[in-house]
Amino acid sequence: MTGSTGFEINGASAADLALIRDWADEEGWNPGDSDRFAFAVADxxxxxxxxxxxxxxxxxxxVRYGAGFGFLGFYIAxxxxxxxxxxxxxxxxAMERLDGRLVGLDGVVEQQDNYRKSGFRPAWNNVRHEGVPRAGARAGGLQPGAPAGGLEPGVEIVDAATLxxxxxxxxxxxxxxxxxxxxxxxxxxLPGRTALAAVRDGRIEGLGVIRPCSAASRVGPLYAATPALAAALLLRLAEHSPDGTVCLDVPDANPRATALAAGLGLSATFETARMYTGEEPDIDLTGxxxxxxxxLG
Structure with a gap:
């Protein structure tokens, strides 16, 4: 796609993906060091x-997912x-490529009005929390008597690759x-990452992945059936951060997740708006x- 100005749009090469990662880092987004390899196979x-x-x-x-969903990101000039x-x-x-699909994005809050003009509607905010999670902190969202990082009876944390x-x-x-x-x-x-799953009676009840970045190691996704399991996974994952510092993007639509991050001593540092072009998809935000x-969502 070329215009009279000499501006051309085409598909990214492997070298371009590395460049895009560097641009995102300069924007302060702290992408994972190897994220681009997972992104490339997604679409x-x-x-x-x-x-x-x-x-x-x-x-x-x-990026196209399945037959009817798409996600827009890395929007940088x-x-x-x-x-x-x-x-x-x-x-x-990008929108032409995703035409006919439900499209999601995570946009900086100050751009919400522009996204609304393009047909996007806010669903929730993802708030980045960062720091060294403290096992001794009074983690919000835990049931009374449930220790932060303590495993519930019958639960085992395993390498997700073994499942x-x-x-x-x-x-x-x-x-x-x-x-x-x-x-x-x-x-x-991908090499350098750690993926852990919480398993009870053969069922997965939690999943977390930590990956190296140029700044704090990022945790995501982090899914769990209970705040106690989420805390246990996060504390185990933090052991794989070089200095124990992690950051995770917490959906404020799950109050227990917000309370847990704050209760483990993590500080809110950055916020994006999750928005969709149509009806918000039916997903398990409580977990x-x-x-x-x-x-990429």
Whole structure:
């Protein structure tokens, strides 16, 4: 797609994906060091780069999931070209690619009005909480007498890679609007990551993944049947952070998740608005303590 200005939009290469990651880091989003490898398998054609005179200056992702869902992210125009119309051309190309689908995004709060003009409606906010979780803290959301990080009777925390993948994928579907097996397989299995599951009587009752980033290690997703299980998973995952610092993007639609993050001593540092073009999908927000990724849902 080329215009008279010499601006061209085309699919991202492997080198472009690395560049997009660096741009997102410069925006302060702290993407995972290896996220791009999981993103690439989610939808190989879902990442678009805008070039001006052959040089990359803008990007956006428009990833298709299943037959009817899509997620928009990585909407970036480089500072030198902002205000010149290239960003909106990227946006239109992304929305054209997702035409006919329910589309979600996580947008910075100050851009909500612009997203509304494009047909998006707010569902909840994802609030980033960051710090070193303290096992001795009085974790909000726990039942009286339930220790933060203590396992409930009959529950075992295991390496998620040891579980049948079909079981993991079925569990993830409670929290996401469409199948995403290829993404999930890469997301939990990439080198340098730790994925843990809470299992009771052969059933998965919690799942968490931590991945290295340029700043605090990010935890996501974090799913759990109870706040106590979420706390136990988070504290175990934090052991795999070089300095114990983690950050997780907590949906404020789950008050127990917000209370737990604050109660473990984590501080709110950043916020995005989860928005959809249509009716909010039917997912289990009560068990979601952190989303997998602000970029791909």
């Amino acid at each position: 190989p054609d879902g990442f678009l780069v805008g070039r001006l005179g052959g040089e990359p200056v803008a990007c956006v992702s428009a 480089r500072p030198a070209v902002r205000g010149q119309g290239y960003g909106i051309r990227m946006w239109r190309a 049948p993948f079909g079981q993991l994928a079925a569990y993830d579907r409670h929290f996401f609007p469409a199948p995403r097996e290829a993404f999930l397989a890469a997301w939990v299995g 979601m303590y952190a989303v997998a990724s602000l970029e």
